[in-house]
Amino acid sequence: MANVFKHYYGEEIAKRFSGLFREHLVLAAQLVKAAKAGNSRAAAEAEKNWYANADEIAAFLNSINPNWPKSALTNMLHEHLRMTKDEAVFRLSKNYKSDIEEYDRIEKQALVMADAFTEGIVKQFPNIFK
DSSP states (O other): OHHHHHHHHOHHHHHHHHHHHHHHHHHHHHHHHHHHHTOHHHHHHHHHHHHHHHHHHHHHHHHHOTTSOHHHHHHHHHHHHHHHHHHHHHHHTTOHHHHHHHHHHHHHHHHHHHHHHHHHHHHHSGGGGO
């Protein structure tokens, strides 16, 4: 996504998004590591930070494109995090059937998010897409 953003918004915006997204992945890894270790305090802290990062991503994206309403982005990202956590719990508990089903739901939701991002870019840069 950072490469796409670079095309429309420039290098600095792309770098900022890349940093926020890298943080998203690091926090997810911290959450899984804490959960696997049975450290509920560290897991709760990582989850809190993960959601705060999602809020930061939503605010950032809204700041570069008003066609991406902050509340809608926040809802989409929070839903994504909830689903991702559920999938991880299913995997860690060896409930592979539910893990696969949740993965499929995550994939569908990711496609909805991709469509929302695409629609926002097209609305913001209509002359490019004529």
